[in-house]
Amino acid sequence: MSIDLKQFAALQKASKDSFFEQKKLIKQVMAGRTVQCKTCKQPIMLYTPEQEEETGVRCLKGCTDISLDFV
Numbered sequence: 001m002s003i004d005l006k007q008f009a010a011l012q013k014a015s016k017d018s019f020f021e022q023k024k025l026i027k028q029v030m031a032g033r034t035v036q037c038k039t040c041k042q043p044i045m046l047y048t049p050e051q052e053e054e055t056g057v058r059c060l061k062g063c064t065d066i067s068l069d070f071v
Contacts, residue, residue, distance in 0.1 A: 022066055029057045039063035 003011075025044070028035050035044045037059035044059050049070050058065040 025064075026057055026066065026068070037061070037064045 025035060029044055029046050036042065037044055040059055040061045040063050042059040042061055042063075044057050044064050046057050047055050049055055054067065055070055056065065056067040
């Protein structure tokens with residue numbers, strides 16, 4: 001199976017857009033803003049190493065779940 005250049009470019013664009021959307025969401029949550037999950041409409045919360053073993057930002061149902069490493 002091979003992928004042509006147009007398909008590859010579309011995949012790169014989708015990946016890039018997704019990355020920047022997640023980055024924006026993380027910044028908003030870390031700034032203390034209320035951000036709702038697009039799927040379940042529950043608030044997305046920040047979980048730090050002091051709160052949870054699994055750190056990141058996620059909604060209560062787990063629809064949105066972005067793992068973060070704290071150094």
